[in-house]
Every structure is written in C-alpha cells, then in structure tokens.
Amino acid sequence: MSQAIQSQSVGPRASGQIVLSVDAMGGDRGPAAVVAGLAICAPRMADTHFLLHGDEGQLGQLVAGQPALSGRVTIRHAARVVTMEDKPAQVMRHGQGTSMWSAIDAVKAGEAGAAVSCGNTGALMAVAMIRLRRLDGINRPAIACLWPSRNAHGFNLMLDAGADIKADAEDLLQYAMMGASYARNGMGIERPRVGLLNVGTEEHKGSAELKQAADLIAEAAGRGDYAFVGYVEGTDLPSDRVDVIVTDGFTGNVALKTAEGTARLIGDFLRQSFRATLFSKLTAVFAGGALNRLRERMDPRRANGGVFLGLNGIVVKSHGSSDATGVAAALEMAWKLARSGFRERLAARVASGLTSGQSAAGSPEEAGTTE
Amino acid sequence: MSQAIQSQSVGPRASGQIVLSVDAMGGDRGPAAVVAGLAICAPRMADTHFLLHGDEGQLGQLVAGQPALSGRVTIRHAARVVTMEDKPAQVMRHGQGTSMWSAIDAVKAGEAGAAVSCGNTGALMAVAMIRLRRLDGINRPAIACLWPSRNAHGFNLMLDAGADIKADAEDLLQYAMMGASYARNGMGIERPRVGLLNVGTEEHKGSAELKQAADLIAEAAGRGDYAFVGYVEGTDLPSDRVDVIVTDGFTGNVALKTAEGTARLIGDFLRQSFRATLFSKLTAVFAGGALNRLRERMDPRRANGGVFLGLNGIVVKSHGSSDATGVAAALEMAWKLARSGFRERLAARVASGLTSGQSAAGSPEEAGTTE
Numbered sequence: 001m002s003q004a005i006q007s008q009s010v011g012p013r014a015s016g017q018i019v020l021s022v023d024a025m026g027g028d029r030g031p032a033a034v035v036a037g038l039a040i041c042a043p044r045m046a047d048t049h050f051l052l053h054g055d056e057g058q059l060g061q062l063v064a065g066q067p068a069l070s071g072r073v074t075i076r077h078a079a080r081v082v083t084m085e086d087k088p089a090q091v092m093r094h095g096q097g098t099s100m101w102s103a104i105d106a107v108k109a110g111e112a113g114a115a116v117s118c119g120n121t122g123a124l125m126a127v128a129m130i131r132l133r134r135l136d137g138i139n140r141p142a143i144a145c146l147w148p149s150r151n152a153h154g155f156n157l158m159l160d161a162g163a164d165i166k167a168d169a170e171d172l173l174q175y176a177m178m179g180a181s182y183a184r185n186g187m188g189i190e191r192p193r194v195g196l197l198n199v200g201t202e203e204h205k206g207s208a209e210l211k212q213a214a215d216l217i218a219e220a221a222g223r224g225d226y227a228f229v230g231y232v233e234g235t236d237l238p239s240d241r242v243d244v245i246v247t248d249g250f251t252g253n254v255a256l257k258t259a260e261g262t263a264r265l266i267g268d269f270l271r272q273s274f275r276a277t278l279f280s281k282l283t284a285v286f287a288g289g290a291l292n293r294l295r296e297r298m299d300p301r302r303a304n305g306g307v308f309l310g311l312n313g314i315v316v317k318s319h320g321s322s323d324a325t326g327v328a329a330a331l332e333m334a335w336k337l338a339r340s341g342f343r344e345r346l347a348a349r350v351a352s353g354l355t356s357g358q359s360a361a362g363s364p365e366e367a368g369t370t371e
Numbered sequence: 372m373s374q375a376i377q378s379q380s381v382g383p384r385a386s387g388q389i390v391l392s393v394d395a396m397g398g399d400r401g402p403a404a405v406v407a408g409l410a411i412c413a414p415r416m417a418d419t420h421f422l423l424h425g426d427e428g429q430l431g432q433l434v435a436g437q438p439a440l441s442g443r444v445t446i447r448h449a450a451r452v453v454t455m456e457d458k459p460a461q462v463m464r465h466g467q468g469t470s471m472w473s474a475i476d477a478v479k480a481g482e483a484g485a486a487v488s489c490g491n492t493g494a495l496m497a498v499a500m501i502r503l504r505r506l507d508g509i510n511r512p513a514i515a516c517l518w519p520s521r522n523a524h525g526f527n528l529m530l531d532a533g534a535d536i537k538a539d540a541e542d543l544l545q546y547a548m549m550g551a552s553y554a555r556n557g558m559g560i561e562r563p564r565v566g567l568l569n570v571g572t573e574e575h576k577g578s579a580e581l582k583q584a585a586d587l588i589a590e591a592a593g594r595g596d597y598a599f600v601g602y603v604e605g606t607d608l609p610s611d612r613v614d615v616i617v618t619d620g621f622t623g624n625v626a627l628k629t630a631e632g633t634a635r636l637i638g639d640f641l642r643q644s645f646r647a648t649l650f651s652k653l654t655a656v657f658a659g660g661a662l663n664r665l666r667e668r669m670d671p672r673r674a675n676g677g678v679f680l681g682l683n684g685i686v687v688k689s690h691g692s693s694d695a696t697g698v699a700a701a702l703e704m705a706w707k708l709a710r711s712g713f714r715e716r717l718a719a720r721v722a723s724g725l726t727s728g729q730s731a732a733g734s735p736e737e738a739g740t741t742e
Contacts, residue, residue, distance in 0.1 A: 087575065148636065162570055165578055199533055199624040204458065207536055207621075234628025238636040247625075250578075253570040254622050255629045257605025262633040265519065265609045270641075 018047055018338050020331060021112035023103035024054035025081040026119020028321045031055070034118065035062040035069070037327025042068045045335055051106050053078050053099040078102040082119050084320060088126035095127055104131045107313040113338030114314035116305075116330050118322050124315065125163055125308060132313040137350050140164045140171045141310035142249065143317065144182055145256060150240040157183050157192075158237060158245045161306055162253030169213035172196065172246055174350065176217045178309040179244040180226035181349045185340040186307070186333060189243050191225060195232035197247035197255070205231065217246070223352055305330035307337065310350075314343055389418055389709050391702060392483035394474035395425035396452040397490020399692045402426070405489065406433040406440070408698025413439045416706055422477050424449050424470040449473040453490050455691060459497035466498055475502045478684040484709030485685035487676075487701050489693050495686065496534055496679060503684040508721050511535045511542045512681035513620065514688065515553055516627060521611040528554050528563075529608060529616045532677055533624030543567065543584035543617055544591060545721065549680040550615040551597035552720045556711040557678070557704060560614050562596060566603035568618035568626070576602065588617070594723055676701035678708065681721075685714055 022038065024031040031054055038050055049072060052059055056077035063069050078099040082091050095101045100119050106112040108131050117124050125141070134141060142160035149156040159179050160167060167175065176194045183192035196214050198206040214231065221228045229242050234255060237245055247255070304326040308315040314337050318330035337343075393409065395402040402425055409421055420443060423430055427448035434440050449470040453462050466472045471490050477483040479502050488495050496512070505512060513531035520527040530550050531538060538546065547565045554563035567585050569577040585602065592599045600613050605626060607613055618626070675697040679686040685708050689701035708714075 150636070150639075165570060197625060199536060199621055234625045234630075235632035235635070237629055238632055250570055251622055251625050254568060254605045254618075254626055258608055258626045258629045259605075259633045261606035261609055262630045263637060264606070265521070266634060266637050268521075 016047075017049055018045070018335060019049045019051060019106075019112040020334055020338065021051045021103045021106035021115040022053065022331070023099045023115070023117035023119055024052050024059055025078070025099040026117045026124075026320070027318065027327075028084070028118075029323060031058055031062055033323050034327050035059070035066060036324035037322070037331060038073065039066040039068045040324055040328040041331045041335070042072050044332070048072070048335060049074065051076055051103075051112055053102040053106075054081070055079070055099075076102055076106070082123045084120050086120055086123055088120075088122035091120070091123040092126040092130050095123070100124060101127055101131070104128055104313075104315065107315070108132055113343075114316060114334035116316045116318060116327075116334045118318040118320055118327065118330075120320075121162070121306070121317055124317055128308055128311055128313070128315045132311040132315070135310050135312060135347055135350055138174055138178075138310035140167060140174070140249075141308055142167075142175050142178065143306040144179055144309050145306045147237050147245070147256075147259070149238040151243065152240075153187060153189065155187065156237065156239070156243055156245060157187065158247070158252055158256065159309065160247065160249035160252045161256050162249045163308065164249040166250065167248035169209050169216055172210075172213035172248070173216040173220060174310065175246045176226065176228075176244070177220065177224045177350055178346060179246060180224050181346045182307060182309060182337075182342070183244050184225070185342040185345055186337050187243075191227060192243040193229050193241070194221075194224075194226045194244045194246060195229045195236060195242040197237075197245055197251060198231040198233065201231045201233060203231075213246075224349065305333040307333065309346070312343070312347075314338060387418075388420055389416070389706060390420045390422060390477075390483040391705055391709065392422045392474045392477035392486040393424065393702070394470045394486070394488035394490055395423050395430055396449070396470040397488045397495075397691075398689065398698075399455070399489075400694060402429055402433055404694050405698050406430070406437060407695035408693070408702060409444065410437040410439045411695055411699040412702045412706070413443050415703070419443070419706060420445065422447055422474075422483055424473040424477075425452070426450070426470075447473055447477070453494045455491050457491055457494055459491075459493035462491070462494035463497040463501050466494070471495060472498055472502070475499055475684075475686065478686070479503055484714075485687060485705035487687045487689060487698075487705045489689040489691055489698065489701075491691075492533070492677070492688055495688055499679055499682055499684070499686045503682040503686070506681050506683060506718055506721055509545055509549075509681035511538060511545070511620075512679055513538075513546050513549065514677040515550055515680055516677045518608050518616070518627075518630070520609040522614065523611075524558060524560065526558065527608065527610070527614055527616060528558065529618070529623055529627065530680065531618065531620035531623045532627050533620045534679065535620040537621065538619035540580055540584035540587055543581075543619070544587040545681065546617045547588045547597065547599075547615070548591065548595045548721055549717060550617060551595050552717045553678060553680060553708075553713070554615050555596070556713040556716055557708050558614075562598060563614040564600050564612070565592075565595075565597045565615045565617060566600045566607060566613040568608075568616055568622060569602040569604065572602045572604060574602075584617075595720065676704040678704065680717070683714070683718075685709060 024034045052073050053076045059075045063073050080098040082098045082100045103115045104127050107115045141163050143163045144159035145161040146155040147158045159175050180192045183189045218228045232242050304319050306317040316330050316334040395405045423444050424447045430446045434444050451469040453469045453471045474486045475498050478486045512534050514534045515530035516532040517526040518529045530546050551563045554560045589599045603613050675690050677688040687701050687705040
C-alpha cells in the first residue's frame with residue numbers, strides 16, 4: 001500500500017519543518033475544495049508539508065492536478081468518511097478508519113503540528129477529546145472563533161463558540177487564560193484585553209456564578225498576562241475596547257449564529273434594495289467597488305477556523321461549507337499556531353495560571369517572541 | 372393643583388375610549404422626544420386619550436406647542452424622575468412620586484389601558500412587578516421584542532429579551548403561551564409558529580432542561596393555539612419558518628444586543644466603503660435611494676417597544692434613546708394591545724394553558740376577532 005511507503009517520508013517535524021494534517025473528506029463541498037485550498041496556501045507556506053487523509057484514488061487525482069502541490073503532500077488512505085449527520089458518540093466509538101480519525105491521529109503521533117477538518121464539529125471534538133485528551137487542568141475544552149471587529153487587526157476572539165453547552169466559573173477562567181494565549185500566539189496581540197459576556201456592563205448585573213467568574217478572571221490577569229476589562233455586552237462583540245470575549249458555549253453559539261443570521265439578512269435586504277428600481281439596478285453597477293469592499297470586510301471566509309482549545313494538540317475546525325478560500329484561511333490559522341509553538345505555550349500558561357499566585361515571569365510565552 | 376382637576380376628566384375608558392399612560396421623563400432625550408412622538412401618533416389614534424406623567428411646567432409648554440395634541444392630553448404632575456443609573460431595588464422601595472411610578476399606577480387604577488416608558492428597563496420592570504403584580508400562574512414575567520425578519524409581516528417576536536437572567540422549563544412554556552398570544556393580538560398572526568432557541572435543530576442538542584421545555588411546549592400547542600416548530604438556532608431569529616422565538620432572558624438579551632452590534636458594524640463598514648474613493652463618494656449619491664430603503668427596513672425605531680408579559684396590565688418599554696419616531700412606534704404597539712383586550716385574553720390563555728388538558732375552544736381569544 002502506498003500509504004505505508006508515503007508516510008515514511010514524513011518525519012515528526014524533521015529539520016523544523018511544519019507538518020499540517022488535513023482531513024480531506026469532511027466538508028459539504030468534498031475533497032476538491034480542500035485540495036484547492038491547499039493549493040492556495042502551499043506557496044505561502046514554503047516550510048510546510050501536508051498530510052492529506054481520505055480516499056487515495058480521488059485525492060491522488062486532485063493533487064496531481066495542482067502543480068503548486070507537487071512534492072508537498074503525502075496522502076494517507078482512509079476508506080471511511082464521517083458525515084454531517086453522524087452522532088458524536090457513535091463516531092467516538094466506531095470512527096476508526098475515517099479520514100477525520102486519521103487526521104487527528106497524526107497529531108497524536110507527533111507527526112503533525114496541527115489538524116484541520118471541515119467535518120462535523122461535534123464528531124471532530126469527540127474524536128479530538130478521546131485521541132488527544134484534555135490538557136492537564138482543563139475541565140472543558142472550548143472552541144475559539146474570530147469575530148469581525150473595529151480593532152486594528154480586524155478581529156476579536158470569542159470562546160466558547162459551542163464545544164460544550166455549559167461552563168462554570170472555573171471553566172470561564174480557563175477560557176480567559178486560553179483565549180488570551182491564542183490571541184497572543186495566533187493574532188500577535190501582546191497583552192490581550194479580556195471581557196466576560198453579560199447582560200449589562202454594571203457590576204450588579206448577571207448571575208452569582210458569573211460574578212464569581214469575573215472575580216476569578218480579574219484575580220488571574222497577572223498570571224495570564226491579559227487585562228480584564230470586566231463585563232461586556234452583545235454589542236461589544238465587534239468592539240475595539242476588548243480583544244477576547246469569554247462566555248459559555250450555549251450563549252457563544254447563539255451569539256455567533258445570531259450575528260451570522262443578521263449579516264445574511266442585511267445582505268439580502270441590501271441586494272433587494274439595489275434591485276428595487278431600474279435606476280437602483282444601474283447604480284448597483286457603479287456601487288460595485290464599494291459593495292465589494294463591504295463584502296470583503298464581512299466575508300465569513302476570512303474569519304474561518306474555529307480553534308479547539310484545551311487539548312494536547314492543535315485542531316482547527318473549518319466551516320462545513322468552506323470553499324477553497326475558507327479552507328485556506330483555516331489552514332493559515334493552523335499554520336500560525338503550529339509555528340508559534342502554541343501547544344506548548346498554552347500548556348505552560350494553563351499550568352501556571354491554575355497553580356495560582358505565581359507571576360507570569362519565566363513562562364514560555366514571555367521568553368519567546370509571539371507570532 | 373391642576374393635577375387633581377385634570378385627572379377627573381379622564382374616566383376609566385369612558386365610552387370605550389382608549390387611554391394610554393405615558394412616562395414623559397425617562398428617556399435619554401427627555402420629554403421633548405416623548406411629546407413629539409405623541410404628536411405623531413395622536414392623529415392616527417382618534418379614539419385615544421393620553422395621560423402624561425412628569426414635570427407639569429415643562430410638559431405644559433411642550434404640549435401647548437403641538438396643535439395635534441390639543442384636548443388629547445392630561446398632564447399628571449410628578450416631581451421626581453428615575454434615572455438610567457438608579458438601581459431597580461432602590462426604585463422599587465423609594466420610587467413613589469416619580470413619573471415612572473405614576474405612569475404604572477394609572478394602569479393599576481384602571482384609568483389607562485397600557486403604560487409606556489423610555490426609562491430604565493430594570494426599574495420599570497421592578498415597579499411594574501410591585502404595582503401590577505404577576506398574572507396568576509406566571510412565575511417570571513418576560514420582555515418580548517420585535518425582530519426584523521423575512522416574514523411577510525416584517526417581524527418575528529423574541530422573548531425573554533432580558534426581564535430575568537434565567538428561566539426553567541415551566542417558565543419557557545409560559546413564554547411560549549404568552550408570546551403566541553401577543554403575536555395573535557399585537558401582530559395579527561392567527562396561529563403563530565413557536566420555536567425554542569437552541570445550539571442546533573437536532574433533537575439531541577442542548578441541555579436536559581431545554582429538552583423538557585420542548586416537550587412541555589409541544590404538548591401545550593393545542594391549548595396555546597400555536598404550532599411548535601421545535602428547536603431553532605440563532606440564524607433562525609430573522610427566519611420565515613418561525614414567528615415566536617422562546618429563550619431565557621440571558622440568552623435573549625445577548626442575542627438582541629449581538630444583532631444590534633452586528634447591524635451597526637455593517638452600517639459603519641458600508642458608510643466607510645462608500646467614502647473610500649472619490650468615485651464611490653459620488654456613487655453614494657446615486658445609491659441613496661437603495662441605501663435609504665435598506666436603512667428603513669433595518670431601522671431599529673420601527674421595531675421599538677419591548678412588551679412586558681405576565682403582569683396584570685400592559686407595559687411597553689421604549690428604547691432609552693428613542694426619538695419621536697421610536698416613541699411613536701412604542702405608543703402604537705401599546706395602543707394595539709390595549710384595543711385588542713390583550714390583557715384579558717392573555718390572562719385567560721395562561722389560565723387555560725396551565726390547567727392543562729383542556730382544549731382551546733371557548734377561550735376568549737377564539738371567540739373574539741384578533742387585531
């Protein structure tokens with residue numbers, strides 16, 4: 001089998017090379033979109049090799065059609081595919097032999113620095129949990145997502161976007177630590193500003209549990225090397241007064257989908273407005289530049305890539321409907337995190353943060369340069 | 372004092388006349404915006420009289436400046452004002468003599484069919500709770516708000532928008548009953564479609580409590596005269612597959628503010644796009660018609676008016692920053708609900724819904740025509 005022969009050619013980060021492990025079969029658009037995304041990225045990531053998991057015949061053909069990928073890809077045959085309908089618990093028990101499982105296993109084996117998949121989110125988290133295991137001290141892993149914002153860097157970070165449906169005060173503290181570490185290593189924000197999502201910014205708002213979380217997050221700001229701005233509201237998610245917004249996975253998931261739904265509604269209304277009269281139809285042609293600029297800034301593909309935090313390994317979830325541009329954005333995020341040594345930095349940061357009282361001095365993040 | 376003399380002229384809905392009780396002092400823009408809003412509404416509500424609560428001198432002058440209000444307004448002097456910073460618990464204890472308290476008391480006394488205020492939401496709910504009391508069988512009152520949607524009537528209804536920070540399964544059932552009744556009486560939707568907000572539409576998603584709420588809401592659909600569409604997601608808030616979206620007040624408040632923040636961000640980006648080049652600046656002039664159509668459809672003032680549900684009386688909360696147009700929208704909502712006999716219909720519906728097993732036949736809503 002070519003699988004065995006090909007995989008021998010990939011050492012575990014031989015000579016400092018970055019290796020990304022990519023599930024080619026999971027998305028709505030199939031492996032063609034994934035391979036096209038790889039072809040966009042490969043020239044920008046000269047130091048990187050790709051492990052591609054899925055149907056060998058199909059992938060071989062697709063890769064051969066992309067000159068940019070020549071010599072850059074190793075295909076790992078996986079006969080089975082996790083569908084969007086598969087239940088996480090089932091995949092956890094019977095998922096071996098799927099491209100998703102295989103992609104995660106390459107990270108577990110130390111062959112790759114990060115895994116990327118467009119597949120079923122719940123199943124991906126379940127497989128990642130069982131194969132990579134949680135970081136020491138982390139109770140609930142979280143999914144962090146990018147949120148278009150008024151900040152100079154263009155995005156805020158929000159977590160948990162839906163890895164779990166609840167989080168207690170201690171979990172929210174861990175999200176703050178992990179989110180700040182991600183913002184530093186993946187987004188280049190030296191001392192991220194962290195906010196806790198609530199129904200108002202006044203101190204007396206919200207539940208007792210949230211108040212407790214606010215106290216814990218405030219108290220750990222030194223160890224976590226972030227600034228705590230206190231409570232923020234839904235209107236602050238795109239705000240420039242905060243970089244990392246912390247919330248439980250139920251609220252975070254609803255907020256994320258509410259923003260998606262709102263943006264889509266406005267987009268539809270805008271198109272309808274420009275189609276309402278012959279004159280406005282003509283105007284739309286001239287307004288094309290302005291409307292394209294808007295589309296680009298709000299393009300959900302730019303913000304693609306939910307990062308799983310709190311596991312022994314980096315996993316990036318690309319949107320199920322990602323096209324080549326979206327896949328490329330998710331790969332780029334995985335690449336940035338793999339290069340920055342994020343996995344080790346996060347583990348150390350969490351360890352230092354949870355054994356409270358210590359100062360952040362001497363943590364790996366302080367010692368190294370941030371991405 | 373003219374207060375006593377003037378108030379004698381207002382009977383409790385003498386000869387079927389609608390009376391609206393309006394707190395003139397609460398909003399960010401002060402009484403001028405409220406009186407200007409009244410002046411917009413008055414010609415459209417020929418059957419209506421207004422009780423205006425606040426500083427007699429200031430209000431007298433403002434009303435005198437609006438010919439449309441001649442003979443339509445009775446001023447009730449209230450020397451004190453509830454500010455946006457006042458804490459609900461304090462207002463509840465020491466709020467007597469404020470324009471807000473006075474506006475609610477007119478509903479309690481049966482002098483007015485509904486109260487409207489632009490003031491502090493938490494304080495308004497607290498005063499309404501203590502003065503009007505909860506409807507029999509209602510544990511937690513809720514705030515229902517309109518949500519711009521793809522439905523033909525232009526809006527969906529979402530509750531709770533933040534009256535309380537939590538809700539158990541039984542509360543969520545009550546929200547479904549009350550929301551459906553409001554959609555029928557305030558929005559003219561005969562058999563509203565109710566959805567329960569969750570992190571996915573699949574049956575296995577969400578907490579055990581939410582699953583229990585879904586079962587209760589499904590089981591009560593006949594008595595509540597609504598159709599239950601099951602779980603909906605954040606993306607469905609503006610959807611045309613649902614009319615009423617039920618959730619707890621924490622999630623609802625975050626969703627509402629997330630949508631507001633997203634719409635504002637897109638609006639800002641759109642303006643920036645049209646200002647980016649000289650050509651796009653010129654184009655913006657021609658695109659004015661289309662952009663105005665968009666602005667009109669997304670205008671938050673159109674959807675202004677959070678309705679308090681679950682109290683012995685109708686209270687409508689207008690946005691704190693409402694201008695005359697926004698105040699007019701809130702007044703119109705209060706007027707529609709007062710005219711439809713919503714208070715009595717809702718009470719009967721809740722009573723019938725909670726003494727389970729009964730069919731909806733014979734409930735007051737069935738017997739009467741809906742607005």
